[in-house]
Amino acid sequence: MNLKNEMDIIERYYLYNRVGNSDGFAASIQDLQQHIDLEIQNYEPGTRICHWEIPQRWYLDSAGIYDTSGKPVWDLTRHPLAVWAYSQPFSGTLRKTELKQHVFTNPSHPTRIPFRFHMMFRHWEKDWGFSMPHQTFEALADKTYNIIIKSRFTKEPMQTFTYESKGKSKEVVLIVAHWCHPGQANDGLSGAAVGIKLIDELKKKNHYYTYRFIGVPELIGSMAYLDLLTHSGEADALKAVLGLNFLGHKDSMLLFKSIRNRSRLDDYLYDTLINSGISFQSLKFKELVDTNPALTSKKNGIPPVYMGGGTGDEAPFEAPGFAIPTTALTRKTPYPEYHTDADNPSFVSLDHLSEARAILMSAIDILEQDWIPIPKFKGLPCLSHPEINLFKRPLRESGMPRKDVDITPEIDYHQLSTYIIYDFDQKLSVFELSRKYNLPFNIMKAYLEQWEVKGLLKRSRCPMIKHNVE
Template sequence: MTQKITRWENALHKLWKRNRVHVSSDVSAAYRELVAIYSNPNIIGYPTGSEAGYWVVPKSWEVEYATVCDPNGRKLVDYDECRLGLATYSPSFEGIISLAKLAEHNTCSKKYPERRIFSFRNQYRHWDRVWGVSIPWQIFKNLEEGDYKVSIKTHFDDGILEMVECKHQGELDDTFLLVGHFDHPDMCLDGLVGCLAGHEVIERLKDKKTKYSYAMLSTIEIVGSVFYAQFEAKKRGVRQAMFMACSGANAPLCYQKTSRSNSAIDQIMIHVSKHVNEPVSIANFREGPIGNDEIAFDTHAQGIPCASIMRGPYDERHTDADTPSVVNSLNFEGMVNMVLRGINILEKNAILSPQFEVLPCLAHPELELYVDELPDEYGLPNEDTVFRQILGRLDETLEGVVVEPVRLSSLMTVLCCLREGEKTTLEIAEDLDMPFELVDVYTDMWVEKKLIKKTWKNMFDN
């Protein structure tokens, strides 16, 4: 029986081979395929020559063909077979050159001798373009002296630097933005898979009522984010942001903090990181395994705290080994669920206020809120325990997270000693080293019995 292809896997297979460079007809076509898959899309564009500081939108790069043949006519590079064989934004070149001259224009790696290497330099220096190719080292090292035929036909036209934003509108215009870079042709983990993870997060909020608004931006690495941060973010209500990278890589999770280290998203995601069923490292701003577009938002000029969540380092980065076959769907879903849990905290974190005048008898039949510290010594005594009621209310994204009954005993004590407006749900969860969801569910049960009141906390107002 064949396994059903998920929405994001379908998108991955449609998009990964596209010529997703800074500006091209193919990246524009890829964006339009993306918006046909996900809800509430908006295509934003800036024409060639547009400026944001010293960043300038380049011309569109179109490739007709690119080949390199050895003296015997054997093809060493064929753009139609692998886009990484040609350096992005290469100008046209036609000629017969020596092996030494070919070496000057070839990018390869002795560490990964069998792979073609992604060459992106021209895109960030489009005013000083140099043609280039990638012939794997294991092939190149065995080449003999002779005449090598290079045939590269490209052209540059006025175009539009595009990006796609999908938005879930909440009660407030205040928006938490997810970001990913959509470019990098013939690659999956670096860029595209992070974008798809972000779009899955927003899509899974569909039909849910939320207080905040949420958006996912698929854009061009650094350049697109600079234009969005400069011209779009404030008017679209963006308050904080998080970059999503390499979600399906076979590599450890890392959360990289905003430049302020204690923004709302930092408090939330560091908490979530402690309560997932795999290790998550915490890094300071720009000190994680991979630097990304967070720096376009988290500057003094824009003032938008921007964190990153990523998997890395991973072996396939910037090579032709980065194909759909190396994308781990469980790791992809793990990151998506982690972000959804963070959003859940944004939506539900509340200031707690006691409503009782005498120590409540939590075991009373009208309350039934008492949790045994160690039920049945090593297990649960029966099917109708309070602990089982709590577990029954927890979201399925908590699957695999250890929940200890003994900690609920400490939570009962904290709630009994609560002072007016002293703590939020998240702060108590942190103090007791418990998953936020567990504290949230149990305090909801106290609210139902009119023992406490919960007032939603707008964490972006801190």
């Protein structure tokens, strides 16, 4: 099977039991390696990083709840969510009342299998259990059941994987998504699929920056990768991070800007979204979002329900000691299918995934083309001189509109040339100047390239962190 698009990736890997350090996670990466030239990073169990501890590799061979005749009433074959991640081995007989302590259900969605993820972030907890639809557990007779969980732990490493498109520079824009949510199509895997196909697209282009996608176990994978780069001396090469998640369902997009809005990608993505006409919200770094503002209000007496901002994976990169400007792109969450077995490929759409990738690609195009114009002159150049010939007559002369206008009426290049000259010492980029003068980026870029051709300006590459930050 060729992974031609994002849906191919999602459909192939969502049912792998992709718990952070597990045989399912490792197997999915090994399979993906047959399709793309990824690199695998290994992290030894027991390694401690800022109080995160790399867990041992978890193997789940079989697991089930059986009645006294040996008939399974619930087992691993139902779905990857059917058994809690990192469950300890167990064999015993329990009554339903005792079993209840080891069964996770969600009465709000009684027909769905909920995702019990707690031990993925608390590896020191030693427990076991099952997730099942609430109505399934309620229907179980109040009698004795045999429980068998055949799991084991080994000292094999936790893994992340990277897939990159090399640029002229060793400076890296890192694109991060988690690969660790078993049985989930939109949560985690949609962002990873978009990131992988974005790299595929970039490989067909010439570009300055190196773009690198990384698939991680959520949070701990990002921390482990940063620790790896720190020890290898490569952490300083990371100039910006893009976190991706929840991109496959039908809802408005959410743009979470970097701390103090200091990443240029914040602005490039914002303008791209504005120009696309797509419904979106622009938010601060990890800003909480009211999931239903029409319902929750003081008037209705219903307290707001907030969803934590961003994708999760971007958090370590902005943390103290690294402070890498990090932007996140998602769609509005939570959705009714969130963290249940209903988050499956039928819930996501290739159109929505492709739309997200197109937005990202357009923003990256601006990043690659933006530059800071540096004046090569002192004083006021005579733009009408034949050697320069950049003078444009004003749209109005002697207070009257001209009848022989030979330029686009919407753009007064005379006014632009009169005032923009005083911005050159401010080290504003072409994009920032286009914003200031309310012009499309491509129009401003083409105009300043005329000045460059005439020898009036030279280019300076834009630093990833903006000159003026909030």
